[in-house]
Amino acid sequence: MKANRAATIITLLTKNKKMDVVQLAKECNVSQVTMRKDLDTLETKGLVKRIHGYAQISSTDDINGRLAYHYEEKLCIAQKATQLINNGDTIMIESGSCCALLAYKLAESKKNITIITNSAFIANYIRASEVKIILLGGIYQKDSQCLVGPTLSQQVKNFHVKYFFAGADGYSKNTGFTNKDQLRAQAVKDMADSCDTFVILTESEKFQQVGTIPMNIEKPTIVVTDKNIDAQKEAELSQQKIQIIRSEDTI
Secondary structure, three states, rough: OOOOHHHHHHHHHHHHHHEEEEHHHHHHHOOHHHHHHHHHHHHHHHOOOEEEOOEEEOOOHHHHHHHHHHHHHHHHHHHEEEEEEEOEEEEOOOOOHHHHHHHHHHHOOOOEEEEEEOEEEHHHHHHOOOOEEEEEOOOHHHHOOOOHHHHHHHHHHOEEEEEEEOOEEEEEOOOEEEEOEEEHHHHHHHHHHOOEEEEEEEEEEHHHHOOEEEOOOOHHHHEOOOOOOHHHHHHHHHHOOOOEOOOOOOO
């Protein structure tokens, strides 16, 4: 399935909540047989659900639903982030929808990659690939499908990587990048202790939101986002010596 058609299907379903196969096929200018195959693929990835000839986006309460929200923007951000990584690299990735798509794009485009992660979702999402996965242990959070807590804090001390990739739920000038979940925020802090450079993957929309838990990462930081980042937010990040990479930029 072509990536742009997948993005179109997800955009249509996000807008309309629920659509039948005939309507989707017509909108995408493909046969119903092709559309059913596309929906099967998206359902396997957990992005959509099939119900009696209809398709709908997965629940936004879990990571599958969050993955579908702004899917095209997230996919472009993930694709841009892969340019920081070389064949043979070992990286660390925290749970999150942009991070899951980064893992997916790495599995497509790079060789001999090792991913250290606290995300059971990511481990399962790319299980059919050749990527070597090291899954950190801890307390399992069902909705985000990630592992957090003191066990993770101890295990991550056994590793050191150049890049650690994570998402964010919000940002403000006073608090920096934030998370809505205290245990996930602590997991990000613990994992960041084992990297040289902290990389935030997030849509520009998140810069208009503020989470409740500041992450307070004191590491050289890169932000990979889309072209719609607000000029004021960009200036604030630059003042903090945070490098900004837009999805359409040339690295």
